[in-house]
Amino acid sequence: MSSMSSYYQRHIFFCLNQRDNGQSSCGDHQAQAGFDRCKQQVKAAGLAGPGQVRVNKAGCLDRCAGGPVAVVYPEATWYTFVDDSDIDEIVESHLKNGQVVERLVLPADVGR
Numbered sequence: 001m002s003s004m005s006s007y008y009q010r011h012i013f014f015c016l017n018q019r020d021n022g023q024s025s026c027g028d029h030q031a032q033a034g035f036d037r038c039k040q041q042v043k044a045a046g047l048a049g050p051g052q053v054r055v056n057k058a059g060c061l062d063r064c065a066g067g068p069v070a071v072v073y074p075e076a077t078w079y080t081f082v083d084d085s086d087i088d089e090i091v092e093s094h095l096k097n098g099q100v101v102e103r104l105v106l107p108a109d110v111g112r
């Protein structure tokens, strides 16, 4: 753990936006389940807390076409995911070991 770096070593934000106007949103695509799974796995792995990993909810991140989406800082790596195994891989590979999960990276041109 480095004392000179940011408060959290890695910070992941999940869009949990739910639209009720008929437009697609991450909330329609298991975003909450992904967030819950990530929280649970980070805690179970002993990664939660200062100097380690923080998992947070976010509103719309404006990349809805790729939903559900999450973004990891400080790398600013954007992910899309489908199921628990995807989340588990992000936790184990990226949040724990700093290795980007290339197969889940959101293509650069995916926007709203």
Ligand code: FES
Pocket: 015, 016, 017, 018, 024, 025, 026, 027, 059, 060, 061, 062, 063, 064, 067, 069
């Ligand atoms: S609804 Fe999730 S990025 Fe917009």
